[in-house]
Amino acid sequence: MTSNSPIEIVALRGGHVESSHRVHAVVAGPDGDATHVFGDPERVTYPRSALKAMQALPLVETGAADRFGCTPAELALACASHEGEVFHVTGALAWLDRIGLSEAALACGPQWPRREADGADLIRAAHEPGRAHNNCSGKHTGKLCTALHLGEDPAGYVARTHPVQRRVFEAVSTLAEHDLTDAPVGIDGCSAPNPALPLSALAVAAARYAEADPARLGPVRAQACQRLMQAMQAAPEMIGGTDRVDTDLIRAFQGRVLSKTGAEGVYMLYLPERRLGVALKAEDGASRASAAAIWSVLDRLGELDGAARAALRRHCRPEIRNWDGLVTGQIDEAGCV
């Protein structure tokens, strides 16, 4: 295991470091060994949306996904922080409708689409965004599926004590081999509970998910991991959307690497063929720093071929442009310029 300082990401302007970020990261294998450590591997971190692929496991494991005929696109939506593009919203609404619910059943609050053009369309149509527009609406629809399938009252499904959330916490706890009894639990942007774990535990959990070994996880969980990873690969546009880093990354790596961003500067990466998982956290929560750090980690892992670099450069090593379109700076890793 190589142990290093945090990854330092800098914003350069006029050739001078204007601002800098520290990113903590762990690369781990499924047996629990960290292969690479940057900064503090025990930093107790809210994974936020980076946890979604694990939060979606009960949807498949309980049989709810089969019961309701969930497509790969819907399974991907369950793992997504979507941008609120039209196909995301109509996808969520159609799924809710098929299970006999409307967006009124969602606990996640209304959210404007990320892309200005999509927001402008709503304004011109004099529409307000609804709960289905929330970037987590797929995750929440998946959770409602599990409640309905098991005959549970979906009301209050975002409470920590609701069976829906108990199943999610069990999946995370088991994959990470980390007791969540005393873990900090925050309320996420979408109102679902989010547990905080050490980065090392998150990385190991991601490695076990990526490995999807029935001997380690049991056949049901292993099969669920496989199915969800395949869904993300089949419908990457659901995971983020147009010009979003996770969507572009999943497309570029064609199964070699899957990624999921989380708010406050978090990423989790899955490398199925290499049986590795990665968890990283920008100390200050900046997404420009966490996105830059995934390039840094993947580069050290030897994963950045030409196609990957071309796909990720604008997300992970972007130029900084001003209001008149002039290039005024650059995001990079310290010491790399």
Next chain:
Amino acid sequence: MTSNSPIEIVALRGGHVESSHRVHAVVAGPDGDATHVFGDPERVTYPRSALKAMQALPLVETGAADRFGCTPAELALACASHEGEVFHVTGALAWLDRIGLSEAALACGPQWPRREADGADLIRAAHEPGRAHNNCSGKHTGKLCTALHLGEDPAGYVARTHPVQRRVFEAVSTLAEHDLTDAPVGIDGCSAPNPALPLSALAVAAARYAEADPARLGPVRAQACQRLMQAMQAAPEMIGGTDRVDTDLIRAFQGRVLSKTGAEGVYMLYLPERRLGVALKAEDGASRASAAAIWSVLDRLGELDGAARAALRRHCRPEIRNWDGLVTGQIDEAGCV
């Protein structure tokens, strides 16, 4: 002089530190002594828009402000990072028109208004934002005034070598007693040049500006500092806008403290009665951290009375709310919870 670690600002969720920021800050007097240091006082920092009150000095000193009959509101606009509300834009356009120019003369690029409602109004009217919408349009109009007044070709007025910028750099260099010959110079978001100086130099410059002593600065510069500070107090809505921290701070302190934010987590504060200046920089560039730090500094200076706390709490010690309006966290200084 008290010397400390950087101010640590934290984002709390579920009672746990989710993210953290380091803010470097210097409080100084006009003779060059730092009274308070947090972190690295020599950190070479782009002040960005925090420099605007100094960048506006030539507008007054050259006589251009009198030549063109500039109102206090226009002088305030010259010191502003305005939000692109209707009165900001019409104010800039009327000023440009009066000096015989249109927004085509501005080098700063088009920028959407900050507030969603103002942006929505543009969309519904099928209008695109113009150069006058740029938050720096007042600063740029002021610069054009100086060129016209002195018979200089305004073309290329944002070039470092243009007389307009030479006068700005001279004012900053003299106030700070800091040679800018070899200073890093970046291109700002508005396309104007922005020099980087040590935080200590910026703080001392702010102290001298705030003191506005004709014996130290000469009568012309001292009078210009006074006039611009009075303009900011007379028209604080110009400096930022509705529900913006600088506007609310200037109103709350009624002349005791003036503030100006800069991109990438910068603030400069002016305390005229106490002859103090403050310069601070969030290491990672986060505005939530720099805003929180001005509370921390003003608190240590004993400036936060009840009225100030009430006015600044939502900017500097805000609750974090999610998409459904639930309180999920808090911004605070580490060790204060």
